[in-house]
Structures are given as C-alpha cells and as structure tokens.
Amino acid sequence: MENRLLTILSVAAVILIAVIIAYGYTSEHPAPVAGEEAGLKQFASASEVRAWLAAHAPSGGGTWYHEVDGAVPAAVPQVANDVAEKGAASLPTFGTSIDHSTTNVQVQGVDEADIVKNDGRFIYVISGGELAIVDAYPGEKAKVLSETPVNGTPTEMFLSGDRLAIFSSGQENYPVAYKAAGGMIAPAPRYYRAEAHAYVYSIRDRAEPVLVRDITLSGTYYDSRMIGDRVYAITNENVYSGMDEIPMPEVKDSLGTTVEPKVSYFDLPFGSYSFSTIASFSMNDDRSLSAGSFLLGYASTLYVSQDNIYLAFQRPVAYPVRAVPVAGTDAAVSQVKAQPAQPAEETTDIYRFAIGNGEARYVGAGEVTGHLLNQFSMDESGGNLRVATTVQGYGTSGSYEYNNVFVLDPAMKTIGSLKYIAPGEQIYSTRFLGERLYMVTFKRIDPLFVIDLSDPTSPGILGKLKIPGYSDYLHPYDATHIIGVGKETEANGWGGVSTSGLKLALFDVSDVNHPAEVDHVEIGEAGSDSEALRDHKAFLFSKEKNLLVIPVREVEHVLVEGKYASYTQKIWQGAYAFSVSPGDGFTLRGKVTHSSDDSSGYYWGSQDAVKRSLYIGDVLYTLSSTEIVATDLGTMSPLREVPLPFAGYGYQYGVPGMMVE
Numbered sequence: 001m002e003n004r005l006l007t008i009l010s011v012a013a014v015i016l017i018a019v020i021i022a023y024g025y026t027s028e029h030p031a032p033v034a035g036e037e038a039g040l041k042q043f044a045s046a047s048e049v050r051a052w053l054a055a056h057a058p059s060g061g062g063t064w065y066h067e068v069d070g071a072v073p074a075a076v077p078q079v080a081n082d083v084a085e086k087g088a089a090s091l092p093t094f095g096t097s098i099d100h101s102t103t104n105v106q107v108q109g110v111d112e113a114d115i116v117k118n119d120g121r122f123i124y125v126i127s128g129g130e131l132a133i134v135d136a137y138p139g140e141k142a143k144v145l146s147e148t149p150v151n152g153t154p155t156e157m158f159l160s161g162d163r164l165a166i167f168s169s170g171q172e173n174y175p176v177a178y179k180a181a182g183g184m185i186a187p188a189p190r191y192y193r194a195e196a197h198a199y200v201y202s203i204r205d206r207a208e209p210v211l212v213r214d215i216t217l218s219g220t221y222y223d224s225r226m227i228g229d230r231v232y233a234i235t236n237e238n239v240y241s242g243m244d245e246i247p248m249p250e251v252k253d254s255l256g257t258t259v260e261p262k263v264s265y266f267d268l269p270f271g272s273y274s275f276s277t278i279a280s281f282s283m284n285d286d287r288s289l290s291a292g293s294f295l296l297g298y299a300s301t302l303y304v305s306q307d308n309i310y311l312a313f314q315r316p317v318a319y320p321v322r323a324v325p326v327a328g329t330d331a332a333v334s335q336v337k338a339q340p341a342q343p344a345e346e347t348t349d350i351y352r353f354a355i356g357n358g359e360a361r362y363v364g365a366g367e368v369t370g371h372l373l374n375q376f377s378m379d380e381s382g383g384n385l386r387v388a389t390t391v392q393g394y395g396t397s398g399s400y401e402y403n404n405v406f407v408l409d410p411a412m413k414t415i416g417s418l419k420y421i422a423p424g425e426q427i428y429s430t431r432f433l434g435e436r437l438y439m440v441t442f443k444r445i446d447p448l449f450v451i452d453l454s455d456p457t458s459p460g461i462l463g464k465l466k467i468p469g470y471s472d473y474l475h476p477y478d479a480t481h482i483i484g485v486g487k488e489t490e491a492n493g494w495g496g497v498s499t500s501g502l503k504l505a506l507f508d509v510s511d512v513n514h515p516a517e518v519d520h521v522e523i524g525e526a527g528s529d530s531e532a533l534r535d536h537k538a539f540l541f542s543k544e545k546n547l548l549v550i551p552v553r554e555v556e557h558v559l560v561e562g563k564y565a566s567y568t569q570k571i572w573q574g575a576y577a578f579s580v581s582p583g584d585g586f587t588l589r590g591k592v593t594h595s596s597d598d599s600s601g602y603y604w605g606s607q608d609a610v611k612r613s614l615y616i617g618d619v620l621y622t623l624s625s626t627e628i629v630a631t632d633l634g635t636m637s638p639l640r641e642v643p644l645p646f647a648g649y650g651y652q653y654g655v656p657g658m659m660v661e
Contacts, residue, residue, distance in 0.1 A: 040362055043263045046248050049295070052265070053239060053246070053273065098137065100616040104475075104539050106375060109306050111226040113156035113167060114537050116612050116623055122206055123614070124164060125623060126154045128646035131166060133206050139619035139630030139639040147645045148209050152197060155221065160229045160283035162204045167221050167233065168197045193247060196221035196235050200283065213286060214254040217279050218247065225304040229283040230358055232309060236298055239273040249277045249293040257289050264362065265295035274298045276311065278353065278360040290359050296351070300371075303378035309353040309360055310378055310385060314371050317346055317393060346370050346391050350378070352412055366412030369419075370404055376474075376536075379432030383410045384456050388439055390426045403427050403441055407456040418459040422447060431474035431482065436462075438482055438509065442470035448484075450512045463513040469503045469520075472533040475541055480510035481518070481582055485532050485539065485550060488522045501528045502552065504578070504586055519585025523576060527555035527569065531611060540613045547589075547633070548578045549620065551610040575610045575622045577636065590636025594624040607646065 043049045100120040105112045116125045122145070123134040131148040135141075152170035171192035200213035219237030226232070239246060251259040261277060275293050282288040301312040349367050353360040370389025372378065379386045385408040392401045402423045407416035425441040432438075437451040437459075448465045471484030488503040502523040509515045531538040532550045540549040552574060557567040574593030578586045595608040607625040614621050619639065620631045625646045630639040 040264050040266060043265065043295075046246050049239075049248070049263060050246050098617045099545075101540060101542065101614045104537050104541070106303075106536070107305055109227065110304050111158060112537065113158050113224050113226070114612070115156055116614065117157060117159040117164070118614055118616060118621075119159060120616055123616075123621060123628065124157065124159060124203075125628070125644065126150070126157065126166065127625065127644040129154060130645045131157075131164075131201070131209065132644050133203070133209065134628060134642055135206070136621060136628070136630070136642075137616045137619065139616075139621070139632070142621075142628065142630050142640050142642050144642060144644070146207050146209060148201070150199060154199075156224075158224075158226045158231060158283065160226070162202060163229075163283045164201045164203050164209070165231060165283060166199045166201070167224065168199060169221055170195050170197055172218075193218065194220045194237065196233070198231070198233060198281070215279070215281055215289065216250075216252040216254075217277060217291075218250045219275060219277055222276075222299060223302045225309075226283070227304075227306055227355070229285075230288075231281055231283060232304070232355060232360065233279050233281075234299070234302065234309075234311070235275075235277045235279070237275045237277070238298070239275060239295070249275045249291070251277070251279050251289065251291040253281075253289050255286055259289060259291045261291040261293040263293045263295055266365075272297065278309065280355075280358045280360065282358065288358055292360055292362075294351075294362070297349075300348075301375060301377065303375050303380075304355075305380040307354065307356070308363070308380060309355055310350055310380075311353070312348050312350045312372055312378070315347045315349065346389075346393060348372055348389065350385070350387070350408070350412065352385070352410075363410070364412040366408045366414060368404070368406045368408075368414070373427050373430065376430050376432075377427070379437075381432070381434075381453070382456070384408060384415070385412070386432055386437065386453060386456075388427060388430045388437065392426065401426055403439070405437060405439075405451060405453075405459050407453065407459060409456075416455070416457040416459050418451065418461070421449065421461070428470045428486065429472050429474050429484070431476065433476055436509075436512070438474055438507075440471045440474065440484070440486075448507060448515055450509055450515055452512070463511075463515055465507070465515040465517065467505075467517055468497075469505070471503075471505060473536055473539060475536075475539060477506065477541075477543065477580070477582075480508065482507045482509055483541070483548070483580070485530065487533075498526065500526050502530055502554075504548075504550075506580060506582070506585060508582065518582055521578075521586045521588075523552055524554035525556055527553075529553045531609075538612055540615070542615070545615070545633070546579045546581065547615070547620075548580050548586075549575055549613040549622075551613070552576045552591075553609065573606065573609050575613050577620065577633075589633075590631070592620070592622045592629055592631050592636075592638075594622065594627055594629055 098120045100118055103112055103114045121137050123136040125132050129150060131150055132144055133146045135143055135145045150166055150168055152168035154166050154168040157164055157166040172195050196217045198215040199211055201209040202212045203209045217235045219235030222234045222236045224231060224233040249261055273295055274297060276296050276299055277291055277293040279291040297313040299311045300314045303310045347367055347369055348371055349365055351365045352363045354363050368387050368389055370391040372389060377388045387406045389404045403421040405418040406414055409415045422441040425443040427439060428442045429440045435454040437453055439449045439451060441447055450462045452460050452462045469486060469488040471486035473485045475483045477483050484505040486503050487499040488501050489497045490500050492498040503520060505520040506518040507515055508518050530550050530552055538551050554572045556570045558570045560568050574591055576591055577589040579589055580586050594610060610622045610624050612623045618633045620633050622629050627644055628642040632639055
C-alpha cells in the first residue's frame with residue numbers, strides 16, 4: 001500500500017512539474033517588488049546570460065533572419081560633422097502665434113511619436129521612405145519644400161524646435177555561431193540582427209535638413225515618448241537560447257559614444273525571453289545618452305506618465321491538462337493522471353521605471369489578473385497606478401469572461417480592486433479622468449460604466465448606461481461630457497447582434513449615477529470603418545474650434561437594378577468634420593476626400609485613405625499616403641492639393657524599407 005501511494009504521488013509530481021515547465025510560472029508565483037526584495041540582479045557577461053538561459057529558457061527562435069544571397073542593408077546615411085556650417089535658416093523666422101493642433105496624446109506633457117508633426121507653419125510627414133517638409137501656411141500656397149530619403153523603414157518621429165528625430169527599423173548583418181546536433185556548424189552562417197535607428201536632423205533650414213546624429217539601438221523598435229526635449233525609446237529583442245554567442249544589447253551613437261547597458265533580470269521563468277532596452281537621449285544636447293536593459297518577456301503594453309514608465313507583460317496561461325491512462329500503471333495511478341489540472345487565470349506583470357535626469361531606474365513590479373486592452377488601460381494619479389483588465393479563459397465548466405479594476409501604490413502593491421464587472425463581456429475602451437474611470441464593455445449592448453476612484457482603496461461603480469453599439473475610443477469633451485467613437489449594432493436573425501455603421505456618441509456624465517447619451521450619429525453601414533478606432537492619433541478634436549475630425553471608410557449597400565434584386569457596395573473614403581457641443585450634439589461641417597471616385601476605397605490599405613488630420617489657423621489639412629489636402633475650415637471648400645513623394649507599396653530587394661517606383 002505504501003509503495004502504491006508513493007507511486008501515485010510521484011506521478012502527480014511529474015505532472016505538476018511538466019505543467020510548470022510548459023507554461024511558465026502561474027499566478028501563485030509571487031511577482032517581484034521594489035527594493036532588495038525585488039530580486040533584481042545583473043549579468044556580468046554574455047556567458048552568464050547564456051548559462052542562465054540554458055538552465056531556464058526553452059530553445060527557440062528570435063528576431064534573426066538567415067542571409068540568403070549575401071545582400072546587405074543600405075549604408076547608413078552620412079552624418080554631418082558640424083551643423084553650424086549650414087548657417088542661419090534660409091527661410092524667415094516664423095513665430096508660434098498661429099493656433100495649430102498637436103498629436104492627440106494620452107498624457108498632457110508626454111508627447112507621442114507619429115507619422116506627422118507640425119509647428120504652426122511647416123508640416124513634417126513620413127511618406128514613401130522619405131521625410132517630406134511642407135511649407136503649409138497659408139493653405140492656398142502650400143508646397144513641398146524638401147524631400148529627404150531616410151534609410152531603413154521610417155515609422156514615426158518627434159519634433160522639438162529646430163530638431164527632428166525619426167525612428168527607423170533596419171537590420172545588421174551579423175555572424176552568429178550556434179550549437180546543433182553533432183557539434184558546431186562551420187563555417188558559422190551570417191544572420192540579420194534587428195536594430196532600430198533614431199535619426200536626428202537639424203531643420204534650421206527646412207529646405208535642406210541635415211542629419212546630425214544617428215543613434216542605433218539593438219532590437220526591434222517598440223515605442224517611445226518625449227518629455228520636454230528628452231526622448232525615451234524602447235526596443236525588444238528576442239533571445240535565441242540556442243546560440244553559442246548571444247549578442248548583448250548595445251546602443252551606438254554616431255557622435256562617438258557606445259553604451260553597453262548592463263542587463264538586469266529577475267530570477268523568474270518566462271515562456272520566452274527578450275531584452276527590453278530603454279534608451280534616453282536629448283533632442284538638443286548631443287552629449288546626453290543613457291540606456292538600460294532588462295531580460296524579461298515580450299512587452300505588450302506601454303504607459304508613460306511624466307514621472308514613470310510602465311511596461312506590462314502578459315504571462316502565458318496554463319489550460320486544463322486531461323491525461324490518459326498509461327500502459328503499465330494500475331487503476332489508482334490512472335485516476336490521478338486523468339484528473340484535469342486547474343488552469344491559472346490570465347495574469348499581467350507591470351514593471352515601473354522612474355524617469356529623471358535622462359535615466360530610467362527600476363522601482364518595482366506588481367501583478368494584476370487579466371490582460372490589458374491598450375495603453376489607455378493604465379493611468380497614474382497621486383503616485384498610484386490604476387489598471388483596467390479583462391479576464392478570459394477556459395475552466396473545467398467551460399469558458400468565462402469578466403473585467404477588473406486595480407489600484408497599485410508607488411511600490412506596485414495592490415491597495416484596491418473592483419472585480420467581476422460585466423460577466424460575459426469584455427472591455428472595448430477605457431478612459432481615466434481625474435477620480436473617475438469611464439469604461440465600455442460589450443457583448444450585446446454597450447454598457448458605459450462610471451467608476452469612482454476617489455478612494456484608491458475602494459473603487460466602486462457609480463452608474464452605467466446601456467445602449468446599442470459600443471465605443472472603441474473615449475475622449476474627454478469637458479469635465480462632464482465624453483465623446484465615444486465606435487460601431488453601431490443591431491439585432492440579427494440568429495438571436496445575436498451584428499455591427500453596422502460607424503458611431504459617434506456624446507455622453508453626459510454630470511450625473512455620475514445616471515449617465516446619458518446626448519446625441520449620436522451613424523456613418524455608413526456594415527463594413528464602415530475608421531483608423532480612429534485603432535489609433536487615437538487619428539482622432540482630431542478641438543473644443544475651442546468646435547471641431548472634430550475622423551478618417552472614414554464609408555460603406556453603403558446599393559440596389560442593383562435587374563431581373564433579380566441584388567446589392568453592391570458603394571465605398572467612399574476620406575474624412576468627416578463635425579461641430580460638436582452639448583447643446584447641439586453633432587453637426588456635420590463637411591467631408592474631404594482624396595479620391596476622384598468611389599472605387600479606390602474598395603480595398604483595405606488604399607493609398608487614398610486619410611490617415612491623419614491637423615489644423616493650422618483656419619485651415620484643415622488631411623493626409624493620405626499620396627497627398628495633403630488643404631481645406632478652408634470656415635467654408636469647408638478645398639484650397640490646395642500637395643502631392644507627397646510616396647511611390648507605391650513594395651520593397652527593393654535586399655534594402656528593407658526602400659520604396660519601389
């Protein structure tokens with residue numbers, strides 16, 4: 001009997017160990033915290049990283065690409081040695097008195113990189129692998145002033161005075177040895193290692209920008225923020241545990257500085273490993289450069305306040321294991337193996353880094369149940385971090401879904417929570433504003449929740465509004481009104497709901513216990529869409545100008561005359577401009593299109609699709625891949641079309657990001 005019991009316990013232990021190895025640590029595993037208890041350690045060398053990964057990491061791939069024919073990326077652009085040689089700007093100095101829009105950001109004072117920036121006179125846009133600078137105001141005289149090719153694949157940029165920084169993705173041809181069955185492969189193959197560049201330009205002369213600095217970061221560009229003139233950029237680089245020589249994170253500056261950041265880590269297992277590098281540099285002080293790297297999972301969400309960077313990592317989930325009886329075991333052992341393992345709930349780790357003096361310093365980490373939708377799922381207030389999550393999974397009794405709100409103190413300890421909100425639904429949008437959280441969940445209808453966070457230790461629901469449709473993005477109109485952008489819904493013949501057109505809604509939340517919809521407008525029918533549903537930077541709003549602009553892909557179903565009645569789709573794309581106020585609701589001011597007919601909008605990713613809009617003075621500028629259209633805001637009549645250097649989708653072989661004519 002004793003031997004039989006030992007056998008049962010041994011088999012159970014093996015199953016438990018197998019589950020832990022297969023899925024990583026579960027929610028029972030304590031998350032790292034601040035101070036010495038955090039367990040933050042540093043590797044002294046690449047060999048230590050290799051040894052640690054050999055003991056902890058499953059073998060797997062990373063951001064490495066095998067060289068096929070010896071092609072190498074294009075050469076790095078020449079960096080000017082002395083910007084002063086250019087002299088004063090060739091264009092007259094332009095003041096900042098003209099009102100102009102800026103990038104729609106989550107946190108005031110924390111700028112976010114985008115494909116377009118403007119300073120009240122000039123528009124700077126990434127188009128077709130080039131930086132185009134447009135002398136934009138007045139609108140009827142707008143013209144492209146300069147076109148500057150950017151190496152690699154430029155993605156987004158920051159603007160600070162007479163400096164502009166463009167982030168671009170590239171690759172480094174890198175010889176890497178790795179172990180294989182039978183010994184080392186010889187000669188060692190060459191691989192491309194992902195790297196990101198921050199190209200800093202002097203734009204004192206807008207007609208001829210000068211590249212003054214190239215900061216190269218190992219890994220894939222993930223995201224960035226700018227506070228004042230200080231840029232914080234983050235890259236991720238998967239670690240290939242099978243390599244005999246693991247390349248360590250590195251930040252190189254064309255001005256002569258090379259930073260090899262120490263790699264910090266927690267003695268905790270992840271499903272996979274990545275170097276997360278946080279680099280910081282000043283747009284205007286060329287001497288400033290710092291970086292730190294952390295061996296973690298792969299970052300899924302970034303939130304940045306004026307004082308802290310928060311990186312969120314979603315853990316892998318262990319689902320039920322249903323074992324089958326094994327030959328050679330008795331009935332008792334078979335029963336133990338057949339019992340399903342209880343699945344761990346979704347869990348997200350959030351790491352906090354204090355930023356100051358150009359450096360990011362690890363402070364602590366916490367964990368929350370569930371996963372985050374996007375950056376708007378986090379917010380900092382009074383030193384506390386507020387987080388909204390959705391939990392989805394499968395248990396022994398089937399699937400489940402619900403939502404939570406957590407409050408973490410500066411040490412990343414959970415001090416308040418509100419759980420199991422809207423069971424069976426998931427979060428579609430959130431917006432933290434002061435002591436309130438406005439949260440939209442959806443399954444059949446759109447509940448808009450108003451959640452009180454005035455006492456961080458005891459969050460509570462104040463009220464909710466149930467209406468058809470849902471909002472993918474929430475934006476404050478004022479202290480008592482919220483704008484929502486999403487989709488309308490309608491009942492279908494199968495007992496469920498189907499999405500229809502785009503929906504703009506204005507909510508009155510002055511009575512927090514009874515929020516109300518002031519007005520809504522529906523655009524198009526099923527299939528209609530907007531970039532603003534996925535990217536808040538595509539949303540343009542100014543309360544002072546009574547202006548709201550969103551990109552639109554509008555679908556209408558048109559009856560085709562003939563022997564048999566049928567319908568076809570008529571598709572229009574461009575931008576809708578509205579006036580909006582609590583008293584009048586939404587009033588259409590006009591529409592702008594970059595297409596000469598309706599057919600160009602038939603497919604996704606059309607070159608004529610409006611991606612962004614901005615204003616300078618009394619002129620609205622809408623941007624597509626191919627052009628900028630200037631429109632008079634008073635009359636909504638077109639003023640001018642400015643072609644951009646975009647030359648079509650495609651890649652030149654062996655040169656990532658270079659567009660094909």
